[in-house]
Amino acid sequence: MQNYQSKTSQWIAESLRSPLRAVFILIALIVAVSPLITALPNHPGRDYVNVVLLCIIFSIVALGLNVVTGLTGLLDIGVVVFASIGAYTAAILYDRQWMQFPFSFVVVLIAGGLHAAVWGLIRGAPTLRLSGDYYAIVTLAFAEIVRIVQRNESWLTGGGQGLKGYPAVNLWGAKLTGGEYEGLLRSDGVWRYDKVLGYDGLWFGNTIEFYYLCLVILALTILAVWRLENSRTGRAWLAIKADETSAMSSGVNLARYKMTAFAISAFIAGVGGALLGFRNNVISTTFFDTWFSVIILCCVVLGGMGSIAGVLGGTFIVTGLSEALRWGLKTLDIPDDSRLLFFGALLVVVMLFRPQGLITRSRAKPTDIPPDSENNSLYQIGGGS
Numbered sequence: 001m002q003n004y005q006s007k008t009s010q011w012i013a014e015s016l017r018s019p020l021r022a023v024f025i026l027i028a029l030i031v032a033v034s035p036l037i038t039a040l041p042n043h044p045g046r047d048y049v050n051v052v053l054l055c056i057i058f059s060i061v062a063l064g065l066n067v068v069t070g071l072t073g074l075l076d077i078g079v080v081v082f083a084s085i086g087a088y089t090a091a092i093l094y095d096r097q098w099m100q101f102p103f104s105f106v107v108v109l110i111a112g113g114l115h116a117a118v119w120g121l122i123r124g125a126p127t128l129r130l131s132g133d134y135y136a137i138v139t140l141a142f143a144e145i146v147r148i149v150q151r152n153e154s155w156l157t158g159g160g161q162g163l164k165g166y167p168a169v170n171l172w173g174a175k176l177t178g179g180e181y182e183g184l185l186r187s188d189g190v191w192r193y194d195k196v197l198g199y200d201g202l203w204f205g206n207t208i209e210f211y212y213l214c215l216v217i218l219a220l221t222i223l224a225v226w227r228l229e230n231s232r233t234g235r236a237w238l239a240i241k242a243d244e245t246s247a248m249s250s251g252v253n254l255a256r257y258k259m260t261a262f263a264i265s266a267f268i269a270g271v272g273g274a275l276l277g278f279r280n281n282v283i284s285t286t287f288f289d290t291w292f293s294v295i296i297l298c299c300v301v302l303g304g305m306g307s308i309a310g311v312l313g314g315t316f317i318v319t320g321l322s323e324a325l326r327w328g329l330k331t332l333d334i335p336d337d338s339r340l341l342f343f344g345a346l347l348v349v350v351m352l353f354r355p356q357g358l359i360t361r362s363r364a365k366p367t368d369i370p371p372d373s374e375n376n377s378l379y380q381i382g383g384g385s
Contacts, residue, residue: 064268070306073241078139084288086112086270087277100173116270124262162284171201205279304357
């Protein structure tokens with residue numbers, strides 16, 4: 001216990017000495033308490049919280065993309081595929097009466113992620129020998145194929161009008177009054193939500209409960225990616241990123257570790273896409289298009305590929321700037337698409353003066369010795385036992 005307290009005190013002291021880490025801690029505190037402040041009566045910051053919520057969900061998807069692009073070194077322009085598959089899967093399952101039981105939203109979120117992971121493996125298997133521009137072209141083409149299928153198969157996805165009318169996230173389950181199912185889609189009908197002790201447990205996309213649900217999932221995603229990055233699997237990914245030939249000659253199974261990266265990346269993106277679908281209350285290919293992939297890729301590249309802190313910072317900068325420009329251009333009666341010019345200029349500036357991204361991935365120092373290696377002869381310079 002005393003050792004834990006000393007490590008905590010040391011971490012706090014280092015955080016205070018590091019301006020960058022101190023800024024991130026301050027931002028994390030602001031993100032954590034923002035909904036509580038804006039929940040006060042007559043507070044004008046509701047739109048601000050909605051933007052922060054969008055940043056949180058985009059951060060989850062960006063962390064998923066970071067596994068393939070940042071850690072494994074493969075340029076992926078098709079992350080929208082897995083986000084959309086996760087969103088459609090979760091919504092279609094959640095729209096079933098038999099799926100309405102307490103905490104069933106956890107099941108559909110996991111199901112959406114697993115379904116996306118399966119498609120990550122399907123896309124990844126034929127591309128194991130590809131890298132660089134060739135791999136990027138395949139991911140872009142696959143994303144466009146999936147988007148066209150989703151748009152045309154209206155019996156499953158609602159087509160161009162999108163999928164809507166599914167229940168909001170709720171704790172206790174809901175009952176359908178009226179309505180009929182035509183294939184996998186439902187027409188008409190109203191969902192009525194159960195109550196326990198007078199609380200309906202209804203978490204719409206703009207409620208404080210849904211905000212903190214997304215924040216908890218983001219924290220779990222950060223922890224999972226961080227643990228993976230510092231594991232044997234993460235070191236294998238970094239070796240593949242550095243040089244595939246050298247990694248293979250060192251005994252790294254390229255196919256195994258690449259497929260693992262594809263599956264994990266797709267799973268995380270699928271969960272993020274499912275949360276995005278519940279936030280928007282509608283799922284459509286109009287939102288899940290190629291521009292979605294470009295935005296997420298900009299978040300990773302701008303923040304710093306391979307860096308968790310960089311991905312989070314890049315996502316909040318890109319998403320927040322996008323919404324700020326949307327409001328500003330609307331005030332000036334300038335077309336909304338003009339904000340793309342600002343993104344292009346921003347990326348050019350960053351690539352010129354900071355090509356590695358705003359926050360680079362921290363590397364192990366030569367003096368860093370594993371804590372359990374004190375008695376290991378490999379670390380004894382003098383050759384002692």
